[in-house]
Amino acid sequence: MTTDTNLLSLARKAARCLLPFIKDPDKQVINLKYFQKIVSLVPELASYHFGALQHLEKIAESKSCDTLRDYYKLLINNNDELEFLKTNLTMKGTHFFRGNDWDLFSKECLSNFEGKEHINLWCAGCSSGEEAYSLLMALSDYVPIERIELLATDYNDELLKKCMAGEYFNQHYSEIPEHYQSWVECGPKKFLIRQELKDRIETRNLNLLSDEFPNGFDVILCRNVLKFFTSTVISEIQKKLSASLNCGGYIFLSRDDGPNTGERIKNPETLGLIEICSGCIYQKKSFPCQQTKEVNQNINEQ
Numbered sequence: 001m002t003t004d005t006n007l008l009s010l011a012r013k014a015a016r017c018l019l020p021f022i023k024d025p026d027k028q029v030i031n032l033k034y035f036q037k038i039v040s041l042v043p044e045l046a047s048y049h050f051g052a053l054q055h056l057e058k059i060a061e062s063k064s065c066d067t068l069r070d071y072y073k074l075l076i077n078n079n080d081e082l083e084f085l086k087t088n089l090t091m092k093g094t095h096f097f098r099g100n101d102w103d104l105f106s107k108e109c110l111s112n113f114e115g116k117e118h119i120n121l122w123c124a125g126c127s128s129g130e131e132a133y134s135l136l137m138a139l140s141d142y143v144p145i146e147r148i149e150l151l152a153t154d155y156n157d158e159l160l161k162k163c164m165a166g167e168y169f170n171q172h173y174s175e176i177p178e179h180y181q182s183w184v185e186c187g188p189k190k191f192l193i194r195q196e197l198k199d200r201i202e203t204r205n206l207n208l209l210s211d212e213f214p215n216g217f218d219v220i221l222c223r224n225v226l227k228f229f230t231s232t233v234i235s236e237i238q239k240k241l242s243a244s245l246n247c248g249g250y251i252f253l254s255r256d257d258g259p260n261t262g263e264r265i266k267n268p269e270t271l272g273l274i275e276i277c278s279g280c281i282y283q284k285k286s287f288p289c290q291q292t293k294e295v296n297q298n299i300n301e302q
């Protein structure tokens, strides 16, 4: 993933994208050059698309560095800063019941789990946990909460700690539909997720670019994460996510209604998936499962 060709094409894309907006050409030339140098320190950056350049500039500013040259100097031989950068390569903003597709997802997909003995969920790239708790709340409409287990993963330990704490500022309370607000306890400044819900969650540090994926899930959410990666990387991760899914299970991605295609899976049938909702919800075929097993086997052997 970190070949010279990759880096060059990344830099060209970045240049093309930035040309109309260049305010300070000298600074941009420096930034492009040092973007590549920073990629050589943090090779994972090459898996993120050219938006990563702008993101990096923001991080540099937050570290009081005027250009990426200054930021590069700060990074060299500085393990703490390198570690910070490695786990902050994308934005981490999130909220409860994010996006417009939750009602549809609940009615079309989660309702099918009614009566099931045990349900395994995975929230990949969970940030501070709002999405994981949203999923538990939504599924509690159909299944008693003690039958549900949810694995919440991210590559940023600070965010995972926040997820486990389950404590959020009151300004986010209104993001939770009234129907589910009994799942939280209100305080003067913050509200707290009730223990019964927190007990259903296990957190784990998992880097989607490099770690092995767990499997056996009935539902996988990986929303507003894939869109940060290059298209090759997106396809690789989508294959692995599909391999982690039980037959009949669902993948819920985020939809981009703008000019971009969002996180859409290009050829779902080749992964044994059926598109349930355009570009964002997919179901793993329950039959023929044989074909799906072969796809999984091939992926795991790669």
Ligand SMILES: C[S@@+](CC[C@H](N)C(=O)[O-])C[C@H]1O[C@@H](n2cnc3c(N)ncnc32)[C@H](O)[C@@H]1O
Pocket: 087, 089, 090, 091, 092, 093, 094, 095, 098, 124, 125, 126, 127, 128, 131, 153, 154, 155, 156, 159, 206, 207, 208, 209, 222, 223, 224, 225, 254
């Ligand atoms: C914009 S947030 C999305 C959070 C949530 N899924 C949502 O839709 O609101 C992107 C998350 O992806 C995580 N992330 C980015 N790159 C990752 C990687 N390589 N492995 C695991 N998590 C990653 C970030 O730490 C961040 O929490």
